[in-house]
Amino acid sequence: MMELTRKGEYAIRGVVYLAQLPPGKVALISEIAEAVDVPQMFLAKILQSFAKIGLVNSFRGAGGGFMLGRPASQITLREVVEAVEGPILPNRCLMGSGVCERDTTCGVHPVWRQIQQRVVEVLDGVTIEDLAVHQK
Numbered sequence: 001m002m003e004l005t006r007k008g009e010y011a012i013r014g015v016v017y018l019a020q021l022p023p024g025k026v027a028l029i030s031e032i033a034e035a036v037d038v039p040q041m042f043l044a045k046i047l048q049s050f051a052k053i054g055l056v057n058s059f060r061g062a063g064g065g066f067m068l069g070r071p072a073s074q075i076t077l078r079e080v081v082e083a084v085e086g087p088i089l090p091n092r093c094l095m096g097s098g099v100c101e102r103d104t105t106c107g108v109h110p111v112w113r114q115i116q117q118r119v120v121e122v123l124d125g126v127t128i129e130d131l132a133v134h135q136k
Helices: 006-019 029-036 040-052 077-085 109-124 128-135
Strands: 056-059 065-068
Touching (some): 006 029, 006 040, 006 065, 006 077, 006 128, 040 056, 040 077, 077 128
Antiparallel strands (some): 056 065
16 A cells, blocks of 8 residues: 555544543544545445454443544554554565565565665554544
8 A cells, every 4th residue: 555545535524523522522424524534435334443452342222432542642653544554565475475476586675675665664653643643
């Protein structure tokens, strides 16, 4: 994954919105979807998958909705991106040995590895809190 899909973009928008809420406030899916301009059903699926891994908490019934699963300062952009897009792989050869028959002799392989490490470092260095503060 190097290019963020629409799903990844929507996921970031939704999580950043939750980070901007007052602590302890639960947001309805309709409210989040409207605020970040994302189709409600699509966003609901993303946030439900995030609830399974603890990135958000979901609450059913009246007064139900979503809130962050932990403080925004403790959620990195990489976590959100990888939760939707999977591991960051600038080239399929980084998926593991044997995926490409040239992986032991290829001179470009170390370059892809370096790109992967840099992208991971950048995404790890940005928290959802950072994004929420800049977006207000």
